[in-house]
Amino acid sequence: MLQYIIKRLLLLPLLLFIFSVxxxxxxxxxxxxxxTAYIAELATSGSSMDQxxxxxxxxxxxLDQPMHIQYLKWIGRILRGDMGVSLDWQRPITQLIGERLLxxxxxxxxTFGFTWVVAIPIGILSATRQYSFxxxxxxxxxxxxxxxxxxxxxxxxxxxxxxxFGISVTGLFSPEYVDAPWTWGRVLDLLKHLWLPAVxxxxxxxxxxxxxxRANLLDELKKPYMEMARAKGLSEFRLVLKYxxxxxxxxxxSTIGWYLPLLFSGSVIVATVMNLPTIGPMLLRALTxxxxxxxxxxxxxxxxLAIIGTLLSDILLVWLDxxxxxxxx
Amino acid sequence: xxxxxxxxxxxxxxxxxxxxxxxxxxxVSLAGLVEDAEAIYVAPNWKLVWWRFKRHRLAxxxxxxxxAVTIVALFPEFFSTQDxxxxxxxxxxxxxxxxxxxxxxxxxxxxxGVQGQRNPASLRMEWQIDEATRIPVRFFAKxxxxxxxxxxxxxxxxxxxxxxxxxxxxxxxxxxxxxRDQWSRLMHGSQVSLSIGLVAVFMSxxxxxxxxxxxxxxxxxxxxxxxRLIEIxxxxxxxxxxxxxxxxMPRDWSVQQVYFAITVILSLIGWTTxxxxxxxxxxxxxxxxxxxxxxxxxCSQMRVIFRHMVPTxxxxxxxxxxxxxxxxxxxETFLSFLGLGLRPPAISWGVLLQEAQNLxxxxxxxxxxxxxxxxxxxxxxxxxxxxxLRDAADPYA
Numbered sequence: 102m103l104q105y106i107i108k109r110l111l112l113l114p115l116l117l118f119i120f121s122v123x124x125x126x127x128x129x130x131x132x133x134x135x136x137t138a139y140i141a142e143l144a145t146s147g148s149s150m151d152q153x154x155x156x157x158x159x160x161x162x163x164l165d166q167p168m169h170i171q172y173l174k175w176i177g178r179i180l181r182g183d184m185g186v187s188l189d190w191q192r193p194i195t196q197l198i199g200e201r202l203l204x205x206x207x208x209x210x211x212t213f214g215f216t217w218v219v220a221i222p223i224g225i226l227s228a229t230r231q232y233s234f235x236x237x238x239x240x241x242x243x244x245x246x247x248x249x250x251x252x253x254x255x256x257x258x259x260x261x262x263x264x265x266f267g268i269s270v271t272g273l274f275s276p277e278y279v280d281a282p283w284t285w286g287r288v289l290d291l292l293k294h295l296w297l298p299a300v301x302x303x304x305x306x307x308x309x310x311x312x313x314x315r316a317n318l319l320d321e322l323k324k325p326y327m328e329m330a331r332a333k334g335l336s337e338f339r340l341v342l343k344y345x346x347x348x349x350x351x352x353x354x355s356t357i358g359w360y361l362p363l364l365f366s367g368s369v370i371v372a373t374v375m376n377l378p379t380i381g382p383m384l385l386r387a388l389t390x391x392x393x394x395x396x397x398x399x400x401x402x403x404x405x406l407a408i409i410g411t412l413l414s415d416i417l418l419v420w421l422d423x424x425x426x427x428x429x430x
Numbered sequence: 431x432x433x434x435x436x437x438x439x440x441x442x443x444x445x446x447x448x449x450x451x452x453x454x455x456x457x458v459s460l461a462g463l464v465e466d467a468e469a470i471y472v473a474p475n476w477k478l479v480w481w482r483f484k485r486h487r488l489a490x491x492x493x494x495x496x497x498a499v500t501i502v503a504l505f506p507e508f509f510s511t512q513d514x515x516x517x518x519x520x521x522x523x524x525x526x527x528x529x530x531x532x533x534x535x536x537x538x539x540x541x542x543g544v545q546g547q548r549n550p551a552s553l554r555m556e557w558q559i560d561e562a563t564r565i566p567v568r569f570f571a572k573x574x575x576x577x578x579x580x581x582x583x584x585x586x587x588x589x590x591x592x593x594x595x596x597x598x599x600x601x602x603x604x605x606x607x608x609x610r611d612q613w614s615r616l617m618h619g620s621q622v623s624l625s626i627g628l629v630a631v632f633m634s635x636x637x638x639x640x641x642x643x644x645x646x647x648x649x650x651x652x653x654x655x656x657x658r659l660i661e662i663x664x665x666x667x668x669x670x671x672x673x674x675x676x677x678x679m680p681r682d683w684s685v686q687q688v689y690f691a692i693t694v695i696l697s698l699i700g701w702t703t704x705x706x707x708x709x710x711x712x713x714x715x716x717x718x719x720x721x722x723x724x725x726x727x728x729c730s731q732m733r734v735i736f737r738h739m740v741p742t743x744x745x746x747x748x749x750x751x752x753x754x755x756x757x758x759x760x761x762e763t764f765l766s767f768l769g770l771g772l773r774p775p776a777i778s779w780g781v782l783l784q785e786a787q788n789l790x791x792x793x794x795x796x797x798x799x800x801x802x803x804x805x806x807x808x809x810x811x812x813x814x815x816x817x818x819l820r821d822a823a824d825p826y827a
Contacts, residue, residue, distance in 0.1 A: 127678060244814065248806050248813060249802075250760050250763055252764070253783075257799065259789050260789065260799075263793060359665075362667045366668050367669065370764055385769075388673055388677035389770075396674060400670050403667045403670045408665060411665045
């Protein structure tokens with residue numbers, strides 16, 4: 102088991118390298134460099150810099166050197182925890198992302214939890230009561246869950262909440278808590294706001310996961326060991342939960358690897374529509390205002406989140422499934 | 431059967447949801463069993479697939495819906511009631527004018543007129559449906575001039591005001607901020623949204639078969655590299671990546687260039703699912719007797735691949751591709767909705783929904799959300815059709 106995990110961990114530096122190169126390419130994509138953009142930014146606010154200052158800045162960021170040196174300098178600064186300064190916000194990027202990272206991860210984790218807690222019972226119910234009303238109901242629900250773009254769900258719910266209850270469900274905090282320090286009150290307030298975006302974001306995933314669970318369980322339910330257990334007089338409820346469900350869960354765990362990247366990816370849109378203080382809307386703003394250092398850094402953070410998710414699913418799978426454990430060692 | 435985790439929609443197991451034959455059907459099929467067996471024995475593959483597909487009612491209905499959507503996408507001008515880019519400052523945010531088909535029991539379609547009034551406080555036009563005035567409409571009415579399919583000049587529209595000389599216009603889905611007719615824009619948007627989905631999927635098929643085929647047929651180092659590439663691409667969070675790539679497009683690109691770039695960007699990650707599937711097929715087929723036989727008979731490598739191997743899984747590729755189209759459509763909608771995909775004056779469903787991006791505009795004009803229904807219906811139909819095709823794809827199962 103340890104060997105397998107180490108093998109996966111060894112792949113990490115390679116992945117990180119590829120993603121960091123990609124982020125760097127994005128930063129470099131627009132014409133001009135950081136300093137020219139910065140000078141233009143200064144000019145709009147009426148101030149300017151003399152040539153010595155400009156040269157000093159260029160040297161600091163290594164802009165007078167070839168591309169690969171620039172990349173090395175950039176990645177070196179990131180490893181020391183310095184992602185540079187955002188032009189748009191006029192603040193260090195590390196600070197900007199740090200403020201929002203926790204909420205981004207919280208939204209992801211909450212959605213993930215919701216998806217699993219809802220999808221597994223739905224999958225079990227649909228499989229054990231195949232072709233029943235419930236099964237058809239969930240099938241229809243699943244199709245709609247997959248077909249509705251998340252922003253549509255978000256917009257419609259926001260609209261309904263506003264026009265029928267007169268409440269605005271945007272944001273993650275009530276006004277009095279937006280800039281408050283972390284207290285219990287603030288955490289509770291966060292939970293009060295977090296569930297709706299989590300449900301919206303998780304709808305599509307729930308639908309897919311319930312489908313996987315149903316298909317897996319249906320395969321298991323047909324197997325001879327079920328007959329055997331029934332013949333021995335095991336109650337149906339215990340039988341289903343104890344054997345086939347456990348087996349059907351394994352393929353589900355392997356879905357985490359592709360579901361987590363999709364989750365973080367989808368949260369960009371929901372967060373933008375609902376105006377959540379996560380890094381998603383910040384990425385959109387950075388991209389539209391060509392604040393490329395911020396955009397590249399956020400992309401890198403997203404990639405890291407996705408890698409961590411994949412890694413977690415690998416470890417979980419090895420831990421749960423002895424077959425993979427054996428194969429690996 | 432475990433469903434492959436990267437398929438866009440989890441298909442039901444093959445024996446799912448298929449209505450059991452009623453007793454009558456069984457009797458009939460028993461009587462004609464001998465001929466039937468004969469017919470099945472000699473039937474080509476596509477016929478078997480079709481027979482099996484036909485039994486999936488919902489998929490058939492979806493197919494009909496999709497044909498209708500395709501016709502709209504082919505002739506958007508014909509189905510429009512107004513030039514989709516025609517703006518009118520005095521006509522912003524007119525609500526939906528629904529068509530009433532029966533007037534006093536007779537088929538005489540009409541819509542109610544609207545009365546506009548400027549709100550003295552907000553200085554915005556506020557519209558009221560005016561049930562006193564009725565604007566008669568009719569099918570195949572004369573309207574603005576256009577060129578059908580780009581070369582047949584005409585002015586006949588599917589639906590329009592009965593007397594085009596009158597100043598009145600109808601807005602079946604209301605108008606937007608700039609007074610543009612939402613219905614006509616929706617019709618035009620379907621052309622771009624559908625075709626982007628199709629083109630992106632065709633590109634994914636190309637990359638998927640090429641790289642998946644190389645990976646599965648040749649194996650070895652090529653397989654290793656391509657598999658790692660797929661793994662890396664699939665562990666990326668797609669939307670931030672697409673956002674960054676589309677944002678990096680030069681601002682001065684023409685609509686066609688942006689359109690093409692978006693299809694490339696979408697298929698950049700989209701091919702991986704298909705690539706995996708094709709590889710798996712090649713791996714399994716490589717050991718099959720008929721492939722070995724073909725190789726021993728001296729067929730060239732290309733002939734073995736394209737004459738003997740590919741035809742055995744074409745139906746699977748078609749099914750998987752059908753399921754990939756809705757994913758592409760939704761992704762284009764996402765990008766355009768965020769303002770990073772297609773940009774006005776191009777019209778797509780995502781561009782239309784961009785008008786409904788925040789709560790204020792929806793509270794003001796809820797009908798701006800209606801193009802979303804088109805997205806849902808199309809994606810729903812494509813998913814159901816794809817599931818039906820996938821179940822039918824293996825007629826010998």
